[in-house]
Amino acid sequence: MVLPLVDLCAKEVVSDHSSSPGWLGCVPRELYRPLLEAAFTNCRPLAVGELVQRWPERTLRVGGQRRKGQSPPNRLCVQALLLAVVRGLADKRCALQMLDLCGLQCEEGGVGDPMGGWSLTVALCTMVVQARAGANRALRREGERERKRVLAMEKGIDPVKRERGEKEEDGGTPQARMGTQNEGPEEGTETSACRRDEDQVKGVRRRMEMERRGGCAAGPTGSTVGENAVAGPSADSEVVVCVHADLFINARSWERVRAALGVVGPLRLQCRYARVEELSVSSIGSLLDLLPRRALMGVDIRYSCLGVVGLATLLPQLSLFPTLTSLRLHYCNLDVRRDTPDQEEAMKCMSHGLGRLSQLRRLSLTALRLPGHLRKLLSSLSLPLEVLELPYLSLTPADLSYLSCSPHASSLERLDLSENRLDESVLPSVRRLLSQASGRLTHLSFSGCGLTDDLMVALLPSLACCRSLRSLAMALNPLSLAVLQDLVRMAVRMPSLRQLLYPNPLEDYQPGLPPKPTSAQLLDWPLDEMVAVHEATGLQLDRVLAESGRSDLVLTCDLLNYDVDLGQE
Structure with missing residues (x-):
């Protein structure tokens, strides 16, 4: 593939870090994007940090726009990007307001040492928490400087008052008496009084400003950021950059993620797709309470012992996300072949909960062992599915017969029936299903x-x-x-x-x-x-x-x- 001239020039520019002081100050904003792409492609973390720290646009998207065959960014470059975002909060040249990292993560151990989903999630959450701590430290330093300035100003006024009082008692110096005679009997006194009143007013205003800032800083940091949470204006005013990303949460990263989603500071973390592994039902419910309502588009739950009852409990919470289009459940222990108390009632609740996901277009159920229940699950959905993945589901002839005649058949773009045993009895249903889906599959x-x-x-x-x-x-x-x-x-x-x-x-x-x-x-x-x-x-x-x-x-x-x-x- 022949690279455009601008890409070739950008590669040469970022290759020599010693020349960056010469071109960073004069490069036009239109060239920041190709320079950043060249820095990522050629693994130049120092150039990545310098470009992001003074990013001239309000939006920066990294990760989801890779060309075909292009490797994901190197781990060092991603770390340099995150550090530069924090440094850019104090850089007046940085205009960044929205950072989109969705699609940046990849599988651990890929070619070129990319950053995996779990590592990126931990790094992002650490960045958010550290940015909040840095903002608190800066606020404390500013308050300390203001306090010292006010004290110094007050100490400078008191000696003048004492000296002026002594001079008035003694009649003052000849120059002072001359000045008093020229100004009139009350003019000098009124001027001094006006100055003192003005200084007092300024001091009161500064104290009020400090108290207002201190009240913002002392706001609750553990409050939820969902739509049901009531956030004050001070919390909204502190947000400088919104960070959109896909999060990978498991037992090791759960506490870090909870701290980052609950904190209010200059960086606000927005989750587009959440991949959850090995968490309990209560922890997953707590996570859903912390996620912003209008940002989440997909949830992927893996290796968690939900059971039919646990899933029926979580589905009402998922219905509160109006943009949720994808739900994936992998190895979540939903085996209904074993008779358990209240299993039929829990299946009805689960079916009703799926029906409340009004925008769901992708459903993936892996190894849930739900033979004979496909009609009950899919018939409650309000929209036809575009992606249906049912591997290891132990589908029965009745399941495949329903699927071939359901409204979902003609709208499917992806269909995965792997590891479901097919024989002569289901062949007519499979052929009818392929006929219905042939237009879009x-x-x-x-x-x-x-x-x-x-x-x-x-x-x-x-x-x-x-x-x-x-x-x-x-x-x-x-x-x-x-x-x-x-x-x-x-x-x-x-x-x-x-x-x-x-x-x-x-x-x-x-x-x-x-x-x-x-x-x-x-x-x-x-x-x-x-x-x-x-x-x-x-x-x-x-x-x-x-x-x-x-x-x-x-x-x-x-x-x-x-x-x-x-x-x-």
Whole structure:
């Protein structure tokens, strides 16, 4: 890729930090953005800090606008950015009022030492708390200086009063008497009195100003910042920069996050997407009370023992967020196959709570074990879903039959049914579902669904009708090499498809597999040690791809490194 001239020049400018004093004072504001991007790309944390500290615009967005294939910012650059935001609070050249870091985090240990979600959350919360502490220290220093100035002024007035009183008793010096005679009998006295009154008025005003500031500083720091909390005008007047970010909260970062969301200071933390792991129901409820109402767009709860009752308790709180469009629940122990008291009533409450999420467009339920309850959950939603992810949900034929006829089928853009066992009994429902979703469906996953050769052959015509499909995942299905080639031939005829995750054919495994192996058996069973076997499979698939002339379609069997979003434009 050929970089534009301005990017090349920006790269050269930020590469030499010793020259920054020369160009920082005269660079126009239009060049701050390409200079900052060059500093991030080339890992120049000192340049990042200097640019952000004097950022000339009200808004700065970092992280969510990366180009395709561009690596996330380096950890040192992100830390320099956060430090510069705090320093910019005291820099008159900085006009920053809104910092958007949404999408900045990535998985820990990525290429280039990026900052992961948990590390970024801790750093952000520390920045917010430290900025508040710094503002308090600055306020105390200002108050101390004001107090000393007032005391010095009062000490300077008292000797003058005593000296003037003594001179009046003795008749004063000749110059004083002459001045008194020239001014008149009362003019000098009135002037001195006016000056004293003016000094007193100024002193009272300064004291009132100090008391007002002190009252702002002494405001409650642990109060909630949700819409139901009543915040005084002093709290709003202290906010200088609003920081929008995605937060990763678990048991180790919970206390830090709670302190940052509850503090009132020059930096206010706004959460767009909250990922919560291993927190109790009460802690998640406390977190929701602290989050601003009109900023939260998505909640991702993982590895928390909610249960049906716990989720039914949290859903009314989630309904208070009018912009909430995404709800993801992963491994939250909602297994309803075990009979528990009041389970049916809790399911009704959970269904009613989902119905109150009026803007919900994405729902992800992973390994919740809710067989036969899909109608009860989805029928209460007021809007049709655009993203529906149901892996490991133990779906029944009745669930798939409802889904194929539901209002959600025709509006789905992403559908994940992986690890739900499919057989001949559900084949009509699956084909009807694909027919309904063919107009808008862009991402589809049938990985680990037990699709045999016969089922796949029957399903290929329905898959071919999904003309908008960009990503298709078929891993861990027991297919032969011949049917796998048919799958690839179908894929190359789909002009919008950009990525196909195909399964290793049964011929590539060592002998001993059961007749109908499960996805777990395919995952654990060793592949044939002969390299020629794998190379033969790859060559045959590459031949099909080359004959079609498709150079934009990626074929892969790498399940661990498969990224569904690579199929995006």
